[in-house]
Every structure is written in C-alpha cells, then in structure tokens.
Amino acid sequence: MDETVSPESSSTTAIHRDDWTVTALSEHERPLLERMLQLYFYDFSEFDHDDLDEGGLYPIERHDRYGQETGYDAWILRVDGKPAGFALVDLNSPWPESQERHHIHEFHVLRAYRRRGFGRTMAHAIFDHYPGPWQIEQIGPNADAQSFWKRVVANFTGDRFTERVIEGRRFPLFVQEFDTNDQAN
Numbered sequence: 001m002d003e004t005v006s007p008e009s010s011s012t013t014a015i016h017r018d019d020w021t022v023t024a025l026s027e028h029e030r031p032l033l034e035r036m037l038q039l040y041f042y043d044f045s046e047f048d049h050d051d052l053d054e055g056g057l058y059p060i061e062r063h064d065r066y067g068q069e070t071g072y073d074a075w076i077l078r079v080d081g082k083p084a085g086f087a088l089v090d091l092n093s094p095w096p097e098s099q100e101r102h103h104i105h106e107f108h109v110l111r112a113y114r115r116r117g118f119g120r121t122m123a124h125a126i127f128d129h130y131p132g133p134w135q136i137e138q139i140g141p142n143a144d145a146q147s148f149w150k151r152v153v154a155n156f157t158g159d160r161f162t163e164r165v166i167e168g169r170r171f172p173l174f175v176q177e178f179d180t181n182d183q184a185n
Contacts, residue, residue, distance in 0.1 A: 020084070020118060022125050025067035025074035033074060036086050037063060040108040047141040048170070063088065066105070077109065077122045084118060085109035087126055093135045101135040101177065123152045133179045140165075140172040153178055 025033055041050060041058035050058055066088045067074035077085035085108050093103040104126075109119040127134065136153065138145040153161045153176045161178035 020079045022075050022077050022122050025076055029076055032083055033086055079113055084113040098135050101133040102130045104136045120152050124156055127156055127180050131180045135177050137173045137175045146174050149176055
C-alpha cells in the first residue's frame with residue numbers, strides 16, 4: 001500500500017491504491033462530509049426512525065468535531081476521484097470499559113459503490129493506519145452491517161476477534177473487538 005505522508009505533521013493523510021483513495025478530511029471537504037452524513041442518516045432511518053427537520057435535513061449532532069478535534073478523525077473514500085464514502089474514527093472508544101480501543105463511530109459507503117470491495121478495503125486501510133486494539137459496533141436491527149463487519153474483521157484478523165452483545169440505549173449492540181497486531185499474515 002502506498003501512503004502519502006504530510007511533511008508538516010509527519011502523519012499519514014492519504015492512503016492510495018489503484019482506483020481508490022482514503023484521505024483525511026480537509027476543511028474544504030467538510031460540506032461534502034455533511035452531505036454524505038445526510039445520505040448515511042437517510043439509509044439509517046430504516047432502523048432508527050429519526051425525523052427530518054423543517055429544512056428537510058436530518059439532525060447531525062456531535063459530528064462537527066471529526067476532523068477538527070484531536071482524537072476524532074474523519075476519512076473520505078474516493079473511487080476514481082469521486083466521493084464514495086467516509087469513516088469517522090474515535091481514537092479512544094466512547095464506551096467506559098473500552099477507552100483504550102480505537103472505535104469506528106460511523107462508516108458509510110455510498111450505494112453505487114457497495115458490494116465491490118471498497119468498504120472492506122477502506123476498513124482494512126483504517127485498521128492498518130491505527131495499530132492496536134479496536135472495537136466496532138452495529139445495532140441489532142442492522143443485520144447487513146453485522147454480516148459486513150464480521151466478514152471484514154474475520155478476514156483482517158484471520159478469525160481472531162471476539163464478539164459480544166450489549167444493551168444500547170435503543171437497541172442491542174453487536175460488538176466486535178480485536179487487535180490489529182494479531183492480524184493474519
């Protein structure tokens with residue numbers, strides 16, 4: 001995998017392969033992320049019945065910190081240069097008993113790019129970028145997300161992960177936990 005390193009910060013800001021890139025959110029891309037979050041919440045409304053506001057938008061709360069505050073990273077997936085998805089990563093899990101783990105807060109691949117390997121590829125690139133322990137969760141009603149993440153994590157780790165179910169505020173949550181240092185080679 002070719003990685004482009006930012007000379008200012010000495011941290012990786014982009015991950016490239018053939019026809020796709022995953023890049024750290026730049027400030028000029030914030031409106032793009034906000035629009036893709038609207039698409040994500042529209043898709044998610046099948047499970048979590050949030051209503052639109054009077055302006056026709058889903059309320060987006062606590063997402064503005066991603067890509068701006070330390071510990072809250074935002075990544076944009078592009079395929080052939082076109083926006084195709086995003087990932088929001090917490091460097092420390094929001095769950096009190098798991099704060100030492102990295103955490104996928106939101107993850108979305110636009111419908112036109114699904115089932116073509118881009119979601120798996122973006123997830124693997126992010127896992128590679130943040131070595132160490134991870135936690136990923138899906139809500140109980142979203143069986144497709146559960147299936148996707150189990151496949152992705154099993155493929156990345158060689159089936160070396162644990163899964164548990166915990167009670168969330170509104171739904172049971174399926175949680176996979178693993179350490180990238182234990183990945184299959």
